[in-house]
Amino acid sequence: MSLLAELVVTLPSFTPGSAQRVCNVAGPGLLHAIFATAPGFLNIVMYVPLGLFGALAFRRPLVNFAACVNLAAATEIFQGIMANGRGCDASTMAANSLGALIGAGIAIGWLKFSGSRTGLGRRDLVRGSFVLVAGMVFLSIVLASTLHVLTGDDFVNKRKPSDLAPVLAGRLFGQGVQIKGVSLAKDGHSVTSATDRGTFTFSWPTSQLLSFESADMHAEPGDLADGELAKRGSSFAQQWWPYAIKDATPTLRPGSPEIPARVFNYRRIRGGVLMPLRIDITIDASGRVLSAAASDFLGPEPDGLPPATVSMDEAKHGAEGANPGAKATNAFLLIKKVNDQWRTLWAVNLSGSKTFGVFVDAASGEIVTPDKGP
Structure with missing residues (x-):
């Protein structure tokens, strides 16, 4: 057995x-x-x-x-x-x-x-x-x-992004891919490489794939069922982010009107709190992966953050008070960075003359603005 x-x-x-x-x-x-x-x-x-x-x-x-x-x-x-x-x-x-x-x-x-x-x-x-x-x-x-x-020569001893990019490009796009350019981000933590088959970005020096986009984003016709498309998305995620998706929840949803394809998402919820993990894989009806992006693979544990002492009703009331005339429709807990520090926040959706969202610190009740990012 x-x-x-x-x-x-x-x-x-x-x-x-x-x-x-x-x-x-x-x-x-x-x-x-x-x-x-x-x-x-x-x-x-x-x-x-x-x-x-x-x-x-x-x-x-x-x-x-x-x-x-x-x-x-x-x-x-x-x-x-x-x-x-x-x-x-x-x-x-x-x-x-x-x-x-x-x-x-x-x-x-x-x-x-x-x-x-x-x-x-x-x-x-x-x-x-x-x-x-x-x-x-x-x-x-x-x-x-x-x-x-x-081998180690492909990773550990490759001290330059230009040396590592062809290795990852080969895994991503297949044999014979041609590198057109490699650039290191200003913060030194990521590398973007352009090839004849698409572009991709990986973390530096850890070589973790962050995103990629095929040069041909035209969605091919096909008749694969959603179940098979989900298998393709899961297979791609397992290849590149196996440790990140272990306890994450996958979903398959329609893509944008400009690209008639499906988007395979991974999100992680722990203790009722939406974690910062974001993995999005776009797949056309033929099963070809057109693009993918990932961020905040692990993130913090909710237990390591200040406890959420503000209730949902209190968060809604605070959001409404800061936006007179607006009515809170729903709210949920999630983790985002505020001033480069992870915080547990209430994301409150408001409706009025327009629909918009407000973030309330779940520990202090303050209205906050999360850092830019996923």
């Missing part, structure tokens, strides 16, 4: 053409992705049962651990070959392997405590080493022959 659960979770359905066939073996934030993100923690937990029950069942903890490592590597490579948006990433394999090691350790401890034979010894070490080495050699050959490997 543990093996079946691993396969169900890590091998989603094939979505053709949604990602380039690459494998990131040394990208930025590798350790952070393993130990400081929810997906990294889940990847560890997922393999604990495999390491635990395999060692208990076969009494060959090191052989079982080696098999788990090979399984994790094979799964990542298969995902990269299928190009289904999950991608091939060394951080996931490392997290899975750590989980299997923890499971094996628990099994060994349990067997010793119960006075049973652990199977741990010279023979288990030799066999486990053989399984691990043989599996890694075979999988390395498969990896090298089927995927483009992104």
Whole structure:
């Protein structure tokens, strides 16, 4: 059952053409992705049962651990070959392997405590080493022959934006894309690159995709159902922002009249508060991703902000008092920056001679103006 659960979770359905066939073996934030993100923690937990029950069942903890490592590597490579948006990433394999090691350790401890034979010894070490080495050699050959490997030379040692831009452009637009220009923002935190297939912006130096727009924004006709379009949007988001969308809510809505396409959104709500995460992916009816934008991937936790002591009715009353003649219709809590500080605000919609919105600080009751941005 543990093996079946691993396969169900890590091998989603094939979505053709949604990602380039690459494998990131040394990208930025590798350790952070393993130990400081929810997906990294889940990847560890997922393999604990495999390491635990395999060692208990076969009494060959090191052989079982080696098999788990090979399984994790094979799964990542298969995902990269299928190009289904999950991608091939060394951080996931490392997290899975750590989980299997923890499971094996628990099994060994349990067997010793119960006075049973652990199977741990010279023979288990030799066999486990053989399984691990043989599996890694075979999988390395498969990896090298089927995927483009992104190494430390693609990320860590690329100190110039002009060096990193072609790597990300290749993942985004496919092979053969031509870079036309690369410019670093004045604040030094983002880079915009123009190509013959579109433009994109990424954070610097962390290389996180912030936005992209295809050079051809003409929405192609097609007959894909909303469910399939949602899968395409989810696949794209999983490829570029997997840690950000883990507990976010996706929705599919119509696009603008100028571009007859669908927009796939991700928003996060925690404790009734709309978090600052914004991910918007525009997809035409043929399933082609036309553009995407993302901001505030994680943001603050509501518990870390001043408590919301102002009620909805008080917020509405305050907004009406600051705007005589206007009537508050509804309000909801959200988090935005005010003077570069995250704050919990009431967004109050008012109607009168015109419809407009007012923001009320949920802690102080003051009318405030959020910083510009999403």
